[in-house]
Amino acid sequence: MVIQTKPTPEPTWQAIIHLLRWHKPAGRLILMIPALWAIFLAAHSQTAGQWPDLPLIGVIILGSITTSAAGCVINDLWDRNIDPNVERTRDRPLAARALTVKTGIAVALVAMVCAAGLAFYLTPLSFWLSVAAVPVIVLYPLAKRVFPVPQLVLSIAWGFAVLISWTAVTTSLIAVTWVLWGAVVMWTMGFDTVYAMADREDDIKVGVNSSALFFGKWAAEAVLAFFIATAILLAKVGMTLDLTFWYWLGLGGAIALWGWQYWRLRIKQVPRSVFGQIFSQNVWIGFILLGGMIAGTR
Numbered sequence: 001m002v003i004q005t006k007p008t009p010e011p012t013w014q015a016i017i018h019l020l021r022w023h024k025p026a027g028r029l030i031l032m033i034p035a036l037w038a039i040f041l042a043a044h045s046q047t048a049g050q051w052p053d054l055p056l057i058g059v060i061i062l063g064s065i066t067t068s069a070a071g072c073v074i075n076d077l078w079d080r081n082i083d084p085n086v087e088r089t090r091d092r093p094l095a096a097r098a099l100t101v102k103t104g105i106a107v108a109l110v111a112m113v114c115a116a117g118l119a120f121y122l123t124p125l126s127f128w129l130s131v132a133a134v135p136v137i138v139l140y141p142l143a144k145r146v147f148p149v150p151q152l153v154l155s156i157a158w159g160f161a162v163l164i165s166w167t168a169v170t171t172s173l174i175a176v177t178w179v180l181w182g183a184v185v186m187w188t189m190g191f192d193t194v195y196a197m198a199d200r201e202d203d204i205k206v207g208v209n210s211s212a213l214f215f216g217k218w219a220a221e222a223v224l225a226f227f228i229a230t231a232i233l234l235a236k237v238g239m240t241l242d243l244t245f246w247y248w249l250g251l252g253g254a255i256a257l258w259g260w261q262y263w264r265l266r267i268k269q270v271p272r273s274v275f276g277q278i279f280s281q282n283v284w285i286g287f288i289l290l291g292g293m294i295a296g297t298r
Contacts, residue, residue: 015093016107019076020069026280031161032064033286034184037293038165044241044297052169060165063118070111071137077104078141086202126168133160144208151211155188176240183233190226191282193219198275220265227258243296250292254285
């Protein structure tokens with residue numbers, strides 16, 4: 001006779017780590033990358049070859065981690081009754097009722113207070129841009145319910161990483177800042193549409209919107225268009241800031257990888273695991289571009 005035993009609930013501290021998604025670093029890194037793009041390029045825009053101060057780099061890294069954590073918790077609070085019906089999200093702590101709503105709110109507030117404390121280290125313009133980003137972050141989950149392309153709202157939230165980081169270095173926004181912002185918005189639209197492609201059947205079932213559903217059978221082509229737009233805008237950044245060969249080498253590598261990802265999306269009956277792989281690969285693409293930016297400013 002086999003005795004069935006209930007699985008031991010995970011400790012609260014471990015559930016909180018899962019709530020913050022710290023066990024899945026790809027999503028945290030992919031927000032940090034545009035912020036790092038911005039501070040290195042902003043420093044170079046002021047004085048060719050100049051690097052940002054190390055303490056500022058640390059603040060930007062910690063700020064992106066705490067902001068991403070707050071965004072994850074806020075998203076899960078909104079979606080706690082939807083996530084149980086989606087295969088990819090049904091085990092999230094709030095969806096699985098491993099944590100209470102009160103605990104989720106408390107964790108979100110702590111993360112937001114930490115992010116706000118770090119923002120005080122930045123320039124006044126950076127601080128107020130951080131404040132302006134909060135409603136976008138908070139309302140993104142609502143956009144999935146009322147807006148046909150909610151990934152655009154997420155992409156705009158991602159774009160604040162560029163604006164905040166750039167002004168933390170230069171105290172102002174210039175034309176090339178907005179070009180870089182546009183590149184980040186397009187890149188985010190690309191990789192997050194891929195991410196949404198894994199959930200299409202579940203999203204239809206629960207009645208939420210996504211760019212993957214909006215573009216339908218042309219989703220792969222939409223992803224390609226977003227990546228092409230990203231490459232064009234990054235090329236404009238490189239020409240404007242007179243970046244060197246290493247930047248163009250990194251951009252060339254990124255373009256090749258984006259082309260390969262499109263090819264993978266075009267095959268029939270793409271395995272669900274491929275969408276997650278492509279999302280994670282974009283983290284490495286972001287670091288390739290960051291390495292090219294750093295080397296290309298010297």
